[in-house]
Amino acid sequence: MDKNSVGIVETQYFTFAKSPNEMVLDSGDTLGPITLAYETYGELNENKSNAIYICHALSGDAHAAGYHQGDKKPGWWDIMIGPGKAFDTNKFFLICSNVIGGCSGSTGPSSINPKTKKPYALDFPAITIKDMVTAQKRLIDHLGIKKLFAVAGGSMGGQQAVKWTVQYPDFIRAAIVIATTTRHTAQQIALHVVGRQAIMSDPAWNNGNYYGKKTPEQGLALARMIGHISYMSDQSMGEKFGRKLRKKENVSYNFSTNFEVESYLRHQGDSFVQRFDANSYLYITRALDYFDLTKDGKLADAFTNVKSKFLLIAFTSDWLYPTxxxxEMVKALKINDIDVSYIEVDSSYGHDAFLIENEGQARLISNYLNRIQKESIDES
Amino acid sequence: MDKNSVGIVETQYFTFAKSPNEMVLDSGDTLGPITLAYETYGELNENKSNAIYICHALSGDAHAAGYHQGDKKPGWWDIMIGPGKAFDTNKFFLICSNVIGGCSGSTGPSSINPKTKKPYALDFPAITIKDMVTAQKRLIDHLGIKKLFAVAGGSMGGQQAVKWTVQYPDFIRAAIVIATTTRHTAQQIALHVVGRQAIMSDPAWNNGNYYGKKTPEQGLALARMIGHISYMSDQSMGEKFGRKLRKKENVSYNFSTNFEVESYLRHQGDSFVQRFDANSYLYITRALDYFDLTKDGKLADAFTNVKSKFLLIAFTSDWLYPTxxxxEMVKALKINDIDVSYIEVDSSYGHDAFLIENEGQARLISNYLNRIQKESIDES
Known part of the structure; x- marks a missing residue:
């Protein structure tokens, strides 16, 4: 454990929307009770003005930093969160929660449906990015925070961050939005379509009713493999694997794992199924595909009420969410005279660049947070 | 049928490598007898100097132009082949054959193994791009042609075309090489890895033994869907589908087909399984992945003995085989002082641009063939 780690952390749980006060979802359906798994790092200051919400990506969870007791691997954004790091826990109070629909402690399709006492499976209602944010707002209210210093996230986390600024304009000082889009294109939808189809084609999926039985591991692993190709870049895959064969002495013309990249993808798929629920994958990717911030196709109109400032970061080799x-988002924000800093980071790591050791990104964020902090003092 | 169609055509068959003269494959294994399904368009001239070999892509076949009796759709490159078209059948004799390992009349894993009297399935030996070309050369010998005027193809067809120039340097006057690569990168291999995994994950695949039983339709359809995403571009998908929902009046938050692009991809997958064999998909994609023209990583060294001229065409939006x-190939050819014309065509259609109505490509090819014809007369 490095000296800049937040150390040992524990996941906490917040339950709300209990009967008869279920949460009304974007679809009009209701859901309750809802539990959010969340973690916090750093200390909330006296006037509760130093809170930053960290939103996770498709396969992320509430465990963004530090170590769970006994674990060897830290949280998914540990490189960015800790004392002296980009999100400096000496200054800020960080909150990260697992999204609703997820499978890492928050209420999702694998949770018990109070009406049937069985897992929801496909009886779980459709959820959207808006619903994820609405639930996060409930947690913030519970913590007594009146205004977030910032909301931040990459990929799907970036979509939540943007949605926060639109949905609760008075509630956000700054949004840090990384490697994301304001609406999914046909190509982005297509990649998810194939992933969902892979899961639903697995006989073990059984129309979503596999809890307590054989799970659709093969389908979910395939979906993850497809995803992984889109998270890396042509260049990063080339540099990491090239055309390397797995065992030079054993080049067999068979259909087992011949190439290094094949072995890597299979490993990614196989390890993913140990920690992720296939139905959650269906629900969350659909939320992504339905995400569209534009109003009748006009993005600028979405930001008319927004009051926060923005730091936007995109990566040159990100082909999932191209720069x-x-x-387009920068332009739409500027049309609304919103303070936006946009940085295109030259990186070969593709979409996953935001998760990878990245000195440039860390400095951009810490400098930006310092600026916002200075401005907020000047303003007050 | 337009007036520039080659009209009604019939597939022909050529069988060779009969026992005890089986063909020795790249792997060292032998295969025989081998049948090639092929079609020809136009007339072979008296001195047999006007023959052009057309090589097909992964999912193509011998039926490149004209109509089979009763069909409404013409061959896969009908826009390019016919009287007055890019490959002008008033001047040239066109030959197109189904590759070995294929499933459209040529010997492949679905063919009967003479030793067992059952389909080969996975007992079919591994085949490579070199083996495909070797078999094509046997057909050319059979037709009594001493030198090809040209060899042409896009995608996997382009790889065969390049291989022809290396493997039979004295046999080719010009190569027309479109939307292809001289070796698969990790990303290209990765896309095939997932496709193969989708097929092998389908329980109906049954380790390749599904002939006469339920076929691995779902796995093969998935593989085709993944392929299709890589054949189109972000822009072409956006223009064709955008974020359009399939039925506006029926936006249901379920997991059925909601987006137009979803419906399109499913249709592509479902129609593919009607005409393609899953084991052929495994064998042919593996041949593509193993294709590597470089010698110890040096591409220029591969072309030292090449004598043909080259027309290379690449499409700006092709992300499967980027420009x-x-x-890289142009550079390697120029290092060897080989006559190469390279044109980067500005297109939004992605990899599939070479198959799509494309006035620019057609003129490039017809002009190039005219130039080669003029030069060959000047030389003689």
Missing amino acids: YQAK | YQAK
Whole structure:
């Protein structure tokens, strides 16, 4: 454990929307009770003005930093969160929660449906990015925080961050939005379509009713493999694997794992199924595909009531969310005279660049947070 | 049928490598007898100097142009082949054959193994791009042609075309090489890995033994869907589908087909399984993944004995075989002082641009063939 780690952390749980006060979802359906798994790092200051909400990506969870007791691997954004790091826990109070629909402690399709006492499976209602944010707002209210210093996230986390600024304009000082889009394109939808189809084609999926039985491991692993190709870049895959064969002495023309990249993808798929629920994958990818911030196709109109400032980061080799999508958002924000800093980071790591050791990104964020902090003092 | 169609055509069959003269494959294994399904368009001239070999892509077949009796759809490159078209059948004799390992009339894993009297399935030996070309050369010998005027193809067809120039340097006057690469990168291998995994994960695949039983339709359809995403571009998908929902009046938050792009991909997958054999998909994609023209990583060294001229075409929006790969080949050819014309066509259609109505490509090819014809007369 490095000296800049937040150390040992524990996941906490917040339950709300209990009967008869279920949460009304974007779809009109209701859901309750809802539990959010969350973690916090750093200390909330006296006037509760130093809170930053960290939103996770498709396969993330509430465990963003530090170590769970006995674990060897830290949380998914440990490189960015800790004392002296980009999100400096000496200054800020960080909150990260697992999204609703998820499978890492928050209420999702694998949770028990109070009406049937069995897992929801496909009886779980449809959820959207808006619903994820609505639930996060409930947690913030519970913590007594009146205004977030910032909300931040990459990929799906970035979509939540943007949605926060639109949904609760008076509640956010700054949004740090990384490697994301304001609406999914046909290609992005297509990649998810194939992943969902892979899960639903697995006989073990059984129309979503596999809890307590054989799970659709093969389908979910396939979906993850497809995802992984889109998270890396042509260049990063080339540099990492090239055309390397797995065992030079054993080049067999068979259909087992011949290439290094094949072995890597299979490992990614196989390890993913140990920690992720296939139905959650269906629900969350659909939430992503339905995400569309534009109003009748006009993105600028979405930001008319927004009051927060923005730091936007995009990566040159990100082909899942190409930089032109970030630029569209910059333009729409500027049309509304919103303070936006946009940085295109030259990286070969593709979409996953935001998760990878990245000195540039860390400095951009810490500098930006310092600036916002200074401005907020000047303003007050 | 337009007036520039080659009209009604029939597939022909050529069988060779009969016992005890089986063909020795790249792997060292032998295969025989081998049948090639092929079609020809136009007339072979008296001195047999006007023959052009057309090589097909992964999912193609011998039926490149014209109509089979009763069919409404013409061959896969009908827009390019016919009287007055890019490959002008008034001037040239076109030959197109189904690759070995294929499933459209040529010997492949679904063919009967003479030793067992049952389909080969996975007893079919591994085949490579070199083996495909070797078999094509046997057909050319059979037709009494001493030198090809040209060899042409896109995608996997382009790989065969390049291989022809290396493998039979005295036999080719010109190669027309479109939307292809000289070796698969990790990303390209990865896309195939997932496709193969989808097939092998389908219980109906049954280790390749599904002939006469339920076929691995779902796995093969998934593989085709993944492929299709890589054949189109972000832009072409966006223009064709955008975020359009399939039925506006019926937006249901379920997991059925909600988006137009979803419906399209499913249709592509479902129609593919009607005409393609899953084991052939495994064998042919593996041949593509193993294709590597470089010698110890040096591409220029591969072309030292090449005598043909080259027309190379790449498409700006092709992300399966990006233009940088074509440029690498141009450089390697120029290092060997080989006559190469390289054109980067500005297209939004992605990899599939070479198959799509494309006035620019057609003129490039017809002009190039005219130039080669003129030069060959000047030389003689």
